[in-house]
Amino acid sequence: MTNYLIGLIGSGIGPSLSPALHEREAAELGLTYRYRLLDLDVIDQPVGKVLAQARTEGFHGLNITHPAKQAVLPHLDELVPQAAALGAVNTVVFENGRAIGHNTDATGFARSLSRGLPDAAMTNVVLLGAGGAGAAVAHALLSLGTAHLGVHDVDQDRGAQLVSVLERAFGAGRASTCIPEDVRTADGLVHATPTGMAAHPGLPIDESLLRPELWVADIVYRPLETALLAAARARGCRVLHGGGMVVLQAAESLRLFTGAEPDADRMLAHFEELEGEPAHAS
Numbered sequence: 001m002t003n004y005l006i007g008l009i010g011s012g013i014g015p016s017l018s019p020a021l022h023e024r025e026a027a028e029l030g031l032t033y034r035y036r037l038l039d040l041d042v043i044d045q046p047v048g049k050v051l052a053q054a055r056t057e058g059f060h061g062l063n064i065t066h067p068a069k070q071a072v073l074p075h076l077d078e079l080v081p082q083a084a085a086l087g088a089v090n091t092v093v094f095e096n097g098r099a100i101g102h103n104t105d106a107t108g109f110a111r112s113l114s115r116g117l118p119d120a121a122m123t124n125v126v127l128l129g130a131g132g133a134g135a136a137v138a139h140a141l142l143s144l145g146t147a148h149l150g151v152h153d154v155d156q157d158r159g160a161q162l163v164s165v166l167e168r169a170f171g172a173g174r175a176s177t178c179i180p181e182d183v184r185t186a187d188g189l190v191h192a193t194p195t196g197m198a199a200h201p202g203l204p205i206d207e208s209l210l211r212p213e214l215w216v217a218d219i220v221y222r223p224l225e226t227a228l229l230a231a232a233r234a235r236g237c238r239v240l241h242g243g244g245m246v247v248l249q250a251a252e253s254l255r256l257f258t259g260a261e262p263d264a265d266r267m268l269a270h271f272e273e274l275e276g277e278p279a280h281a282s
Contacts (some may be wrong), residue, residue, distance in 0.1 A: 005036070017275075061256070064089055113265075124182045126182055203228055
């Protein structure tokens with residue numbers, strides 16, 4: 001197959017780079033590839049109905065973003081083991097009439113962090129956000145060797161639930177709930193909430209908690225320079241924006257949709273061409 005119809009389901013996704021990243025790389029691979037935005041705010045339908053309509057209309061696959069990475073789960077026919085372990089899906093492949101959920105966020109973040117901050121200290125890391133993206137980032141951090149992960153979410157039950165999942169997967173003592181003030185003694189801080197996006201401006205944490213020894217990673221990429229990263233830079237922190245994660249998860253999603261092998265380095269270069277800044281600026 002060389003013709004593909006792909007979509008992105010989420011809220012406030014007008015600024016998304018996914019169409020440009022996917023369509024450009026697909027063209028390089030000799031594929032005809034249309035990528036449509038299915039904005040829940042515009043369509044005004046729940047994620048289950050949007051997914052069902054996409055299936056009916058002959059979409060080959062979908063990317064899923066905020067706030068639907070967990071809400072989409074009941075509407076799928078199958079989860080691959082990694083997505084089931086994460087409890088979140090960012091990629092749906094329609095295969096033989098079945099909707100199969102995958103997650104490429106964890107590998108995308110892990111590869112981005114390894115490229116962008118290869119020598120980052122990982123003894124004690126704080127994660128802000130325990131939603132779909134936060135779950136993927138948490139698994140990535142512990143898989144990369146984080147000795148202890150503190151998880152903070154404004155929904156305390158959601159934070160505790162993620163910690164329970166992480167301890168079952170990685171062992172007792174590897175994760176616990178925490179408070180923002182624990183950043184004072186952490187090696188790194190990873191932000192995985194919508195705060196800082198164009199539609200959700202602001203800081204997710206008091207900037208007085210930031211200090212030069214701390215590295216800070218944000219999964220938000222529109223804008224690249226979130227209020228958090230600007231504050232962290234001003235206080236001397238090494239920072240990593242969300243560009244690398246979005247490119248590398250997109251590369252893996254494209255592979256799942258088509259079976260073709262994307263060139264991740266070419267996609268990272270395309271990101272830089274689009275944004276005027278490297279995908280791993282730090």
